[in-house]
Each structure stands twice: as structure tokens, then as C-alpha cells.
Amino acid sequence: MRTLDPQSLTQHVDRLYRAAWALCGSREDAEDLVQETFARVLSRPRVLHGDDDVYYLMRVLRNTFLTNLRTASRRPATVATLEDVVAADPRPTTRPDQALEVQEVYGAIARLPEDFRLALVAVDVLGLSYREASRALKVREPTLTTRLFRARKQVARLLEVSDGESEAPGGPRGKETGRPGSSMEVRANDT
Amino acid sequence: MTPEPRPRDESELVEMIHAIDVPAPEHLHERVREMVDEHGSSRVRQAPRTGLRVRFGAAATALAAGLAALVLALGGSGGAQLSLAQASAVTLRPPTMPAPPESGSDDGALAASVEGVRFPYWDTRFGWRSTGARVDQVGGRSFHTVFYSEGQGRRIGYAIVAGRAPSLSGAGSVQWRDGTAFRLGRADGAEVVTWRRDGRLCVVSGRGISGATLLMLASWDERTVAA
Numbered sequence: 570m571r572t573l574d575p576q577s578l579t580q581h582v583d584r585l586y587r588a589a590w591a592l593c594g595s596r597e598d599a600e601d602l603v604q605e606t607f608a609r610v611l612s613r614p615r616v617l618h619g620d621d622d623v624y625y626l627m628r629v630l631r632n633t634f635l636t637n638l639r640t641a642s643r644r645p646a647t648v649a650t651l652e653d654v655v656a657a658d659p660r661p662t663t664r665p666d667q668a669l670e671v672q673e674v675y676g677a678i679a680r681l682p683e684d685f686r687l688a689l690v691a692v693d694v695l696g697l698s699y700r701e702a703s704r705a706l707k708v709r710e711p712t713l714t715t716r717l718f719r720a721r722k723q724v725a726r727l728l729e730v731s732d733g734e735s736e737a738p739g740g741p742r743g744k745e746t747g748r749p750g751s752s753m754e755v756r757a758n759d760t
Numbered sequence: 761m762t763p764e765p766r767p768r769d770e771s772e773l774v775e776m777i778h779a780i781d782v783p784a785p786e787h788l789h790e791r792v793r794e795m796v797d798e799h800g801s802s803r804v805r806q807a808p809r810t811g812l813r814v815r816f817g818a819a820a821t822a823l824a825a826g827l828a829a830l831v832l833a834l835g836g837s838g839g840a841q842l843s844l845a846q847a848s849a850v851t852l853r854p855p856t857m858p859a860p861p862e863s864g865s866d867d868g869a870l871a872a873s874v875e876g877v878r879f880p881y882w883d884t885r886f887g888w889r890s891t892g893a894r895v896d897q898v899g900g901r902s903f904h905t906v907f908y909s910e911g912q913g914r915r916i917g918y919a920i921v922a923g924r925a926p927s928l929s930g931a932g933s934v935q936w937r938d939g940t941a942f943r944l945g946r947a948d949g950a951e952v953v954t955w956r957r958d959g960r961l962c963v964v965s966g967r968g969i970s971g972a973t974l975l976m977l978a979s980w981d982e983r984t985v986a987a
Contacts, residue, residue: 575796582792586784600788604856607792608892637854671782678777693777721770728767 594679851917855892
């Protein structure tokens with residue numbers, strides 16, 4: 570058992586940002602989610618039971634993400650969307666050549682159903698083990714494995730479709746992909 | 761990650777995802793460092809202090825410095841007309857920065873201001889405690905927002921817009937209080953009140969908060985808080 574060292578958290582910002590981006594499908598929302606996650610973690614001393622910092626952060630990220638999702642779904646339709654709010658830093662990444670590819674991949678992940686998305690983000694984006702991910706997401710390991718398998722399949726298919734439709738107007742490619750829950754074409758078929 | 765063709769199977773997809781090493785923007789790193797530093801310094805200070813008011817000096821300093829820097833960088837910038845919905849949207853978003861504490865010198869204000877216009881302190885009088893802050897760019901304008909919460913968990917966002925006050929479209933009906941025009945409207949399911957303080961546009965809004973309550977809070981601030 571140990572107390573989480575707040576100073577150690579700063580080394581995980583990049584990983585958490587990537588995870589948040591893949592969850593939200595938007596850099597601006599990802600920044601907010603990361604800040605909210607750290608604010609929540611820092612709100613009181615945290616005792617870890619032999620757990621890795623990243624595992625713990627994933628748990629808090631998941632909870633914060635789900636809370637935001639639930640809150641957003643209860644709100645009435647907006648007149649002015651939050652897209653009206655421009656992020657302070659308009660640069661997509663420090664390596665612009667990556668921007669489109671990253672946005673495409675993370676955008677495809679963000680289009681997955683919530684459970685699939687969380688599984689893929691925990692394991693493939695954040696790098697947690699199956700055991701850590703299943704604990705962080707509060708599901709059994711076989712369930713996580715199934716979700717992960719299906720999530721990967723669906724993302725691969727989405728990217729494939731996206732490639733095939735790249736010239737088609739209105740196709741997913743090159744389009745700023747949706748916010749959480751905003752495009753749920755792929756339906757969960759979980760066990 | 762390089763612009764490779766589409767993944768042919770799931771294993772290639774996993775490799776592709778693993779290869780993404782895009783870093784978080786520097787300002788996000790900076791915010792997190794500030795949050796961690798503030799956390800450390802406030803915990804150190806908490807031990808010897810036992811007063812009713814918990815002061816967050818470092819947070820206030822950081823917030824004030826951040827606000828001042830942004831104001832200096834962006835102050836006075838012109839911009840197109842804003843809509844009421846645009847102006848209120850930021851006040852309904854979640855906070856991303858620590859709450860500013862009460863000003864040490866002025867009981868009616870917090871230790872945070874925008875170009876000399878201070879955020880009000882509502883805790884003692886009304887039971888609305890400052891709980892967070894955020895800064896946004898909307899239509900080329902810098903919105904500095906402080907959030908207040910009360911016992912029932914309801915939240916109000918109070919934004920002061922840096923620079924000369926822009927005109928606001930769709931701002932609703934006008935109510936006069938002590939010579940100041942307060943405009944009452946509704947956007948995104950929330951009541952909104954807008955008005956000017958020392959030439960700066962102010963916006964208060966909150967879900968589930970009546971226009972009358974918002975007007976009372978906004979006009980109290982206008983009468984009592986020294987700019």
C-alpha cells in the first residue's frame with residue numbers, strides 16, 4: 570500500500586492525453602478530460618494498493634469520462650454547440666504530418682460503442698495488461714477480451730471503409746470525427 | 761507513425777495504435793504541473809492553519825498570473841458580434857483550473873480579476889462558494905470564468921470578457937438595476953444574464969438557476985464590488 574505521489578503524475582500526461590483523445594474523438598475534449606481527471610485525482614490523497622499509477626489514472630479517466638457522457642446526454646439540444654469554443658492551442662500535434670492519421674485512428678475508436686471504446690483505449694492506447702484493464706473497467710477478463718477483439722475488428726473495418734470512401738463526399742475520411750456518443754453507427758453486440 | 765496504408769488485420773491495427781506517440785500540447789503539460797504544484801503547496805500550508813477560510817495563495821497567484829498574461833496578450837482585441845448562446849456556452853462547461861480564493865483586501869471580491877474587474881465573493885452573503893475556473897477563446901475573445909457552487913450542488917459560471925465589450929446578439933429583455941442594464945435571456949436550456957462592468961462584458965449562467973437569482977447575484981456584485 571502506498572500513497573500516490575502527485576509529482577509522478579506529470580510523466581503520464583502524454584499517455585493520458587492520447588487515451589482521452591481516443592475516447593472523446595476530439596483534441597479539445599481530450600484536454601478537458603485530462604484536466605478534469607487530474608483535478609479529481611488531486612482533490613484528496615490517494616492510496617494505491619500495489620497498483621500502477623497508470624492503472625489508477627485509467628480508472629479515474631473512465632469514471633470522469635462516463636460522468637461527462639451521462640451529463641451530456643441529459644442536456645437538451647444546444648443552440649450554440651461547444652464547437653463554438655475554440656481551443657487555446659489550435660496546433661493539432663507537434664508533428665503535423667501525423668495529425669490526419671492520428672485523428673482518423675482516434676476518430677474511428679471514438680465511434681465505437683462506449684464499452685468497446687474503453688476496452689480498446691485501456692489496452693491498446695494506454696498499454697494496460699488485460700488484468701489491469703479488466704479491473705480498471707470493472708468487468709471480467711473474458712468480457713474485456715471479447716470487447717477488445719470486437720473493438721479492434723470494428724476499428725479496422727471503419728478505417729478500411731474510410732479508405733474506400735476517401736473520395737466520396739461526406740465520407741468519414743478527412744472529416745473531424747464525432748464527440749462521445751455523437752456517432753454511434755457501430756452497435757454493441759456484447760456478450 | 762507514418763502514413764501507412766490501412767491495417768490489413770487487427771494485429772496491424774494494434775501496431776498502428778501503438779506507434780502513435782503524439783504528445784499532449786505544452787499548455788496542457790503546464791496546466792497539470794500547475795495543478796500538481798498547487799496541490800503540494802496548499803497541502804503544506806494546510807497543516808498550521810486552522811481558520812475557517814482555507815486560502816490557496818499559490819493557486820490564486822497562478823490563476824492571477826495566468827489571467828494577467830492572457831489579458832495582456834489578448835486584451836483590447838476586437839471581434840465580431842457574439843451570440844448569447846456563444847457567450848453562455850463557456851459558463852456551462854466544467855472548470856479546468858483551481859478556484860480563486862477570497863481577496864485578502866476586499867471582502868466582496870475574489871483574488872482574481874480581468875483588467876481590473878474583479879470576480880465577486882458570494883460565499884458569506886449568499887452561500888455560493890467559488891469552486892473552479894477556466895479560460896476560453898470565443899470568437900476571438902478571451903473569456904475568464906469563475907464557477908460558484910452552493911449546497912444543493914447547483915453551479916453558476918461567471919465570465920468576464922477581456923477587451924472592449926462586444927455587442928451581443930439575442931441578448932433578451934432588459935432589467936435596470938441602479939442605472940445598469942442587465943439583459944436576461946435563455947440559451948442551451950439555461951437562463952443567462954449579461955451586463956457591463958467598467959466596459960467589460962460579464963455573463964452569468966447556470967442550469968436550474970432562475971433568472972431572478974442570477975439577476976440578484978449579478979446586480980449585487982455590480983453595486984458592492986469595487987472594480
